[in-house]
Amino acid sequence: MSLEFLADELEAIRAANRWRTQKPMQSMQGPRVTREGRRVVNFASNAYLGLQAHPDIQVAAQAAVRSWGTGAGASRLLAGTNELHQELERAIAHLKRTEDAVLFSSGYLANLGVLPALAGKGDLIVSDELNHASLIDGCRLSRASVRIFPHADTAAAARILEAERPRNRRAIILTDGLFGMDGDLAPLGELARLAKRHDAILYVDDAHGTGVLGETGAGTAEHLGVGDVDVHMGTLSKAFASEGGFIAGSQELCDFLRHRARSFVFSTAPAPAPVAAALAAINLAANRPELRARLQENQSRFRSGLRGLGWPVAEGVTPVIPIPIGPSDAAMRAMTKLEEQGVWVPAIRPPTVPEGTSRLRASVMATHEPRDLEAALSAFQTLTPPKEGLPSAPLSS
Numbered sequence: 001m002s003l004e005f006l007a008d009e010l011e012a013i014r015a016a017n018r019w020r021t022q023k024p025m026q027s028m029q030g031p032r033v034t035r036e037g038r039r040v041v042n043f044a045s046n047a048y049l050g051l052q053a054h055p056d057i058q059v060a061a062q063a064a065v066r067s068w069g070t071g072a073g074a075s076r077l078l079a080g081t082n083e084l085h086q087e088l089e090r091a092i093a094h095l096k097r098t099e100d101a102v103l104f105s106s107g108y109l110a111n112l113g114v115l116p117a118l119a120g121k122g123d124l125i126v127s128d129e130l131n132h133a134s135l136i137d138g139c140r141l142s143r144a145s146v147r148i149f150p151h152a153d154t155a156a157a158a159r160i161l162e163a164e165r166p167r168n169r170r171a172i173i174l175t176d177g178l179f180g181m182d183g184d185l186a187p188l189g190e191l192a193r194l195a196k197r198h199d200a201i202l203y204v205d206d207a208h209g210t211g212v213l214g215e216t217g218a219g220t221a222e223h224l225g226v227g228d229v230d231v232h233m234g235t236l237s238k239a240f241a242s243e244g245g246f247i248a249g250s251q252e253l254c255d256f257l258r259h260r261a262r263s264f265v266f267s268t269a270p271a272p273a274p275v276a277a278a279l280a281a282i283n284l285a286a287n288r289p290e291l292r293a294r295l296q297e298n299q300s301r302f303r304s305g306l307r308g309l310g311w312p313v314a315e316g317v318t319p320v321i322p323i324p325i326g327p328s329d330a331a332m333r334a335m336t337k338l339e340e341q342g343v344w345v346p347a348i349r350p351p352t353v354p355e356g357t358s359r360l361r362a363s364v365m366a367t368h369e370p371r372d373l374e375a376a377l378s379a380f381q382t383l384t385p386p387k388e389g390l391p392s393a394p395l396s397s
């Protein structure tokens with residue numbers, strides 16, 4: 001077996017200007033980080049609540065290593081489950097106000113295992129075009145018939161369901177809650193009505209919204225006042241400063257997934273330290289509504305500051321702020337210019353977003369201080385905003 005083709009593939013990546021390098025940080029994740037030996041204000045992290053450095057969470061992780069060891073040692077259904085796993089599942093169910101929850105090793109693995117468990121040949125998945133890669137891959141693994149609707153276009157989703165629902169056994173309406181590249185919210189109310197009308201399952205991946213949106217931090221559905229989500233998916237790796245993914249829902253759904261989701265059944269249980277860290281973070285966030293209030297204040301202040309400088313940035317409630325640029329080389333230049341001024345706002349370009357819609361994406365944290373936002377805004381003052389917002393183009397994958 002020859003791997004010679006790899007040289008050509010790599011050359012093609014370089015030629016398309018899509019070569020990616022990893023620049024390691026020399027400090028903990030936080031509102032300010034050290035990167036390539038320089039202190040920069042960090043707008044590149046999904047650690048929205050800024051809990052990565054929180055002493056209570058670190059202590060919980062350390063204590064878990066002492067009590068439970070460093071690794072879980074087996075899959076959940078064999079010898080891998082300890083009391084911490086179950087306590088975390090109860091805490092997630094409490095947060096999402098569901099009967100139960102199932103823990104996975106990552107959000108990616110949750111979607112990869114759960115979609116094929118719920119749908120197969122003869123079933124229909126109706127999926128938003130901007131859904132996360134893990135949902136796209138879960139759809140592919142499921143072998144269900146997958147129909148994509150234009151982003152947030154509920155009329156298009158309705159047309160697909162009207163035409164195809166009768167021929168299919170089960171149907172799933174699949175969407176991100178808070179879209180991670182655009183920072184907007186799914187029209188969950190209308191999607192829930194569609195699900196009811198067409199006897200479909202509403203499956204919401206709220207990796208970005210969980211811990212961030214809603215009165216209690218339950219996420220996008222709580223923020224929008226939508227009570228009838230059937231499958232709540234989320235991650236512990238963003239606002240909750242740890243790692244692991246989950247599904248929350250009815251007792252029957254969770255019992256079923258513990259038997260049929262292959263990434264649950266055939267993977268070693270999550271290690272004690274991140275489980276304990278996530279549990280501590282969920283409990284801490286539940287008792288600290290001021291963290292979410294600070295995050296709201298920061299994101300709204302940053303959005304209006306950018307608008308004041310002439311950037312076509314929408315008003316919104318989310319800490320994910322796309323700043324439109326357009327061509328990918330222009331986005332790269334803008335990122336470099338900000339970086340030179342000590343402000344790190346990553347450029348997002350194809351294939352992550354459609355061609356011609358490259359952008360800077362600022363992720364605001366609850367722990368950014370006013371001086372961090374001011375530093376960023378004065379760096380943005382040295383760039384020239386585009387005349388219009390991002391053109392919308394369909395995502396190819």
Ligand SMILES: *Cc1c(COP(=O)(O)O)cnc(C)c1O
Nearest residue numbers: 106107108132134180207235237
């Ligand atoms: C980050 C993310 C995931 C993957 O979660 P991990 O826990 O990082 O694997 C899944 N879906 C969406 C929408 C995400 O943003």
